[in-house]
Amino acid sequence: MVTKTKGMGELFKEVINKGLCTLCGACIGDCPYTVFYRGKIRMLDFCNREEGHCYEYCPRTHTDLDEISNKLLGVPFSGAGIGTVKDVFMARSRDSKVRSKAQYGGTVTTLLLLALENGLINAAITTKTSDEKLPESCVAHSAAEVMESAGSSYMAYPVLEAVNRIPKESKDRLGIVVTPCQAVALAKMRLNPPTQRNSLDNLRLSIGLFCTWALDYGRFYEFLKNNVDLAKVNKFDIPPPPANKFDVYMGQEIKSFPLDEVRNYRMATCAYCLDMTAEFTDISVGSVEGVEGWNTVIVRTQRGMDIIADAKKMGRLDIKDLPDQSLTHLKEAALNKRARAVQEIVKKTGDKNELMYIDISDNLKQKLLGQRVTVQGGH
Amino acid sequence: MSNIDIDAPGSNQLFIGNEAMARGALEAGVGWASAYPGTPSSEILSSLAEVAKKRDIYVEWSVNEKVAIEAGAAASFAGLRSLVAMKMNGLNVVIDFLSTIILSGIGKKGLVLMVGDDPAAHSSSNETDSRPVSKWLDIPLVEPGDFQEAKDMMPYLYDISEEFGTICILRSVTRVAHARGNIRLGEIPKVVHKARFEQYYDPAAPMPTPIMCIPSSFRHMFQHVRIDKIREKFETSPYNKYVGPEKPDLLIVTAGSGWLYSQDAVNALKAEDRIGILKLGTLWPLPEKLVKSCLSKADKVLFIEETDPFLEGVIMEFAAGFSPESKRNLFYGNHTRHLNSFGELTPDAVIKAITGVLDIKYQPRDAEYMKKVESVPQQYVMDRLLTFCPGCPHRASFWAIKDALAMDGRHGFVTGDIGCYTMALGPAGFFQTRTHQCMGAGAGLANGFGQLRRFGFDQPVVSVVGDSTFYHSIIPALVNGVHNHSDFTLVILDNGATAMTGFQPHPGTGLTAMGEPAQQISMENICRAIGARVEVCDPFDLKNTTRTMLDLIEQKEGARVAIMRRTCELVRQKKEEKPYKMKIDPEKCLGEDCGCNRLCTRVFRCPGLIWDPVAGKTKIDEVICNECGVCADICPEGAITKEAVA
Ligand SMILES: Cc1cc2nc3c(=O)[nH]c(=O)nc-3n(C[C@H](O)[C@H](O)[C@H](O)COP(=O)(O)OP(=O)(O)OC[C@H]3O[C@@H](n4cnc5c(N)ncnc54)[C@H](O)[C@@H]3O)c2cc1C
Ligand code: SF4
Numbered sequence A: 001m002v003t004k005t006k007g008m009g010e011l012f013k014e015v016i017n018k019g020l021c022t023l024c025g026a027c028i029g030d031c032p033y034t035v036f037y038r039g040k041i042r043m044l045d046f047c048n049r050e051e052g053h054c055y056e057y058c059p060r061t062h063t064d065l066d067e068i069s070n071k072l073l074g075v076p077f078s079g080a081g082i083g084t085v086k087d088v089f090m091a092r093s094r095d096s097k098v099r100s101k102a103q104y105g106g107t108v109t110t111l112l113l114l115a116l117e118n119g120l121i122n123a124a125i126t127t128k129t130s131d132e133k134l135p136e137s138c139v140a141h142s143a144a145e146v147m148e149s150a151g152s153s154y155m156a157y158p159v160l161e162a163v164n165r166i167p168k169e170s171k172d173r174l175g176i177v178v179t180p181c182q183a184v185a186l187a188k189m190r191l192n193p194p195t196q197r198n199s200l201d202n203l204r205l206s207i208g209l210f211c212t213w214a215l216d217y218g219r220f221y222e223f224l225k226n227n228v229d230l231a232k233v234n235k236f237d238i239p240p241p242p243a244n245k246f247d248v249y250m251g252q253e254i255k256s257f258p259l260d261e262v263r264n265y266r267m268a269t270c271a272y273c274l275d276m277t278a279e280f281t282d283i284s285v286g287s288v289e290g291v292e293g294w295n296t297v298i299v300r301t302q303r304g305m306d307i308i309a310d311a312k313k314m315g316r317l318d319i320k321d322l323p324d325q326s327l328t329h330l331k332e333a334a335l336n337k338r339a340r341a342v343q344e345i346v347k348k349t350g351d352k353n354e355l356m357y358i359d360i361s362d363n364l365k366q367k368l369l370g371q372r373v374t375v376q377g378g379h
Numbered sequence B: 001m002s003n004i005d006i007d008a009p010g011s012n013q014l015f016i017g018n019e020a021m022a023r024g025a026l027e028a029g030v031g032w033a034s035a036y037p038g039t040p041s042s043e044i045l046s047s048l049a050e051v052a053k054k055r056d057i058y059v060e061w062s063v064n065e066k067v068a069i070e071a072g073a074a075a076s077f078a079g080l081r082s083l084v085a086m087k088m089n090g091l092n093v094v095i096d097f098l099s100t101i102i103l104s105g106i107g108k109k110g111l112v113l114m115v116g117d118d119p120a121a122h123s124s125s126n127e128t129d130s131r132p133v134s135k136w137l138d139i140p141l142v143e144p145g146d147f148q149e150a151k152d153m154m155p156y157l158y159d160i161s162e163e164f165g166t167i168c169i170l171r172s173v174t175r176v177a178h179a180r181g182n183i184r185l186g187e188i189p190k191v192v193h194k195a196r197f198e199q200y201y202d203p204a205a206p207m208p209t210p211i212m213c214i215p216s217s218f219r220h221m222f223q224h225v226r227i228d229k230i231r232e233k234f235e236t237s238p239y240n241k242y243v244g245p246e247k248p249d250l251l252i253v254t255a256g257s258g259w260l261y262s263q264d265a266v267n268a269l270k271a272e273d274r275i276g277i278l279k280l281g282t283l284w285p286l287p288e289k290l291v292k293s294c295l296s297k298a299d300k301v302l303f304i305e306e307t308d309p310f311l312e313g314v315i316m317e318f319a320a321g322f323s324p325e326s327k328r329n330l331f332y333g334n335h336t337r338h339l340n341s342f343g344e345l346t347p348d349a350v351i352k353a354i355t356g357v358l359d360i361k362y363q364p365r366d367a368e369y370m371k372k373v374e375s376v377p378q379q380y381v382m383d384r385l386l387t388f389c390p391g392c393p394h395r396a397s398f399w400a401i402k403d404a405l406a407m408d409g410r411h412g413f414v415t416g417d418i419g420c421y422t423m424a425l426g427p428a429g430f431f432q433t434r435t436h437q438c439m440g441a442g443a444g445l446a447n448g449f450g451q452l453r454r455f456g457f458d459q460p461v462v463s464v465v466g467d468s469t470f471y472h473s474i475i476p477a478l479v480n481g482v483h484n485h486s487d488f489t490l491v492i493l494d495n496g497a498t499a500m501t502g503f504q505p506h507p508g509t510g511l512t513a514m515g516e517p518a519q520q521i522s523m524e525n526i527c528r529a530i531g532a533r534v535e536v537c538d539p540f541d542l543k544n545t546t547r548t549m550l551d552l553i554e555q556k557e558g559a560r561v562a563i564m565r566r567t568c569e570l571v572r573q574k575k576e577e578k579p580y581k582m583k584i585d586p587e588k589c590l591g592e593d594c595g596c597n598r599l600c601t602r603v604f605r606c607p608g609l610i611w612d613p614v615a616g617k618t619k620i621d622e623v624i625c626n627e628c629g630v631c632a633d634i635c636p637e638g639a640i641t642k643e644a645v646a
């Protein structure tokens, strides 16, 4: 496997032009040569460098998962579907205002609000849904701004561009909410911090979202525009399995689309993604199978443990044990995503030794290649 | 610019060729001059414009060559000597009118068309030789061999034009038009110009008729009769001459710039006693008797001509009709590959041609010497990129166009046109321009590309034109686009000047050639009246211009227009102080690091910015920078700052 860092030309050749870009945003924001426009990363000019941070940080270029895991979590990359776990439970916000605005239990929003309040962070980088119902990045300095970001847009958005835009001198203590691929890019940025921009030393809290796949920004938005009155939309939801639908809330009215139809708009690159539970963050949050209004929470780091302890102490979260069956299913689903991704990659490269961007141990590779997978995988 | 009006008959003055021709027109008593600017012809009209009021003549920059010649013909119809000037590209535009005025004939007073050719295409899209048009359309054509002739041929040609009632062409080339030489002045007559259209004047018609080209076949025959009569006249023209021995080993036949080159070559070869030169000033109709008598002097004949082998063709064709008893010459020239049929003549090329025909030894300087000669000026002249001036709005416009096309991502492209912005074929305009033809062609091509959606074509098409070009030849293309639902974006770079040819006014500038105020013809009103969506933006506002471009490109169908308006930097300078004081903070400048890699000096490349390889930072070249402020918005690090000058 080639591990050399390359430049922007190769980033476009190997990732973007091949449809592998995840829209994490690691390659844009402070680089004058690349921009995000209408769902695509575009090259305005060729920067002509043989090596660049864009290539280095991209989650779809060579990624040594053991190295990242060792450095951030203190253990090698976990073979288990849900990664390294310090604690796992279900939770929801005690604040009904948060719950009513949030996607499920409002755990993410609650933790960000708490971190702002107790000074752990003073800025949260989030993805909020704009008036046009498109995702956009937000650097929230206030509780009100964090509240505005509550709720999920299922369209991918390159939120890390907001990280790249933070001035080098900034002393902001940051919290961030990311999807799994964004978490990988963020991890790569933290491992080899750029010298020319903010080094992320001040990153104090990273919250990951569970993710099976994300929807294509451009194509799915067209679909929405043609099928619902966007002005009325106040929430999107993919209820946990076995619902198998995509709900668009418009006040009292809910319009449901079969998930199979919506899947047509997911990003092709998600098929090659190993991670369902955002393994390289402090805390990962998702839904709970069969339990409405609650979140599954996986704590992975000491920082994560600390803020959860705070939340308990201050009475911000209701916390319960996750039913065994839910945990088992979550693990199965996550492992299924991992194994399917590796098998899809091999199908694409046509070579069992060519895993594109992924660098994992041989053992794990063999295990994942041998795993029986279900074709679709839930969401 | 010299004063072509100086009242000193008999004195010698230093004029460039174009000024000599303008002076010649004054000495011929012209009352009208119209033109469209184009190198190498522009100075004829601009120098006449300077004296127009004093001499009580009318001078105009016309919107294009076709209007220029038609308007000029009207002056002739109404009894004024009339001069129309253009470059060879313009000649192509006026062919249609020429093809009828040779049939109708002119008015009572002479009509001369001056065409400036540009061999080697120094400042042109092509190097077409205009001379063949004379044979093709039956138009008398003369060409000066030196500066004096450039002046003297004007009155001569007006006399011919009037005597025979036909339009005549004076052809010149860049090296005559733009070089400076001594000429002896003649007198400028005091003419009181009086215009009136005599409706029943027509020397060709047996009875009074309108000035018209029909019955065409009959008039065609008449033009041939006319041409034969002029041929007779040309036999004794003072502009044709033979120099050399009575029985030379070689006869050179030449004209125009070839005349001086041929004399130099014969001199250099010290072959005056072996080579004779027939220099023709009246090229068409060919003075056949003169030519035949000269051909009989020598066995070998060599044609020395710039670009096309015109005389070579017509003379060989003429000689092919000689009776068997006549002398049979051996002809050399382009057809024997002794000379090229492209590019400019050089003394070396002429010498090489001669020594290729005659066994004369010539020791040219060695290659080392040539290298030395070439290196001398390089010590004094900086090696510079062919680019827009510092502070030029075009650089900003193309930056915005580039960004918009890249962001759109459908591999859109620019169809180019003729003006300074032609440089956008290269790094000056970030290689955005992908086609380059003649004036107006970019918009025509865009019309075509924009119709190909039905065949799967999905790229955005952007036609970029200048303001002068817009009035010259874009309007019909836009009408066509709107009418036929073509899908393209027209960008008009409105810098308020015909910058490439020397800042001639045009219909949008609110000034005439004679310096009088004129109604400013609004291009946005024209475009809107045609039915196109029009957006006006300031290219120095890069963000907004890019956004506007994107919005236009993304429009689903129809011809739409962006007017990028900003005064040409060279015009602004004459009127205003520099708007900003530019500074670079070396601490912030990233230089060659990731995150910039010299975006300003490597991609943007305004000559006002220089890369200091030692410091690894960009610097402002304070002498060259025009402090426009655009680079401050390019720099991703905010290292370049602009401070408004109070
Ligand atoms: C693309 C996508 C796919 C997902 N897929 C799954 C899944 O398969 N299974 C599952 O259990 N959960 C999934 N989730 C997570 C789920 O939707 C909730 O975000 C999560 O459970 C947290 O719930 P909450 O009530 O705490 O959220 P909230 O308190 O409402 O907070 C939501 C947070 O998500 C962030 N966010 C919103 N949209 C985006 C986006 N497009 N990209 C990045 N961040 C965003 C916001 O910044 C906000 O802070 C997905 C989320 C996204 C964005
Ligand atoms: S995955 Fe992220 S870093 Fe890679 S190309 Fe896409 S946006 Fe850029």
Ligand code: SF4
Pocket (backbone or CB within 6 Å): B390, B391, B392, B582, B606, B607, B608, B609, B620, B624, B625, B626, B627, B628, B629, B630, B631, B632
């Ligand atoms: S301000 Fe910048 S862009 Fe403008 S002329 Fe000076 S160096 Fe060039």
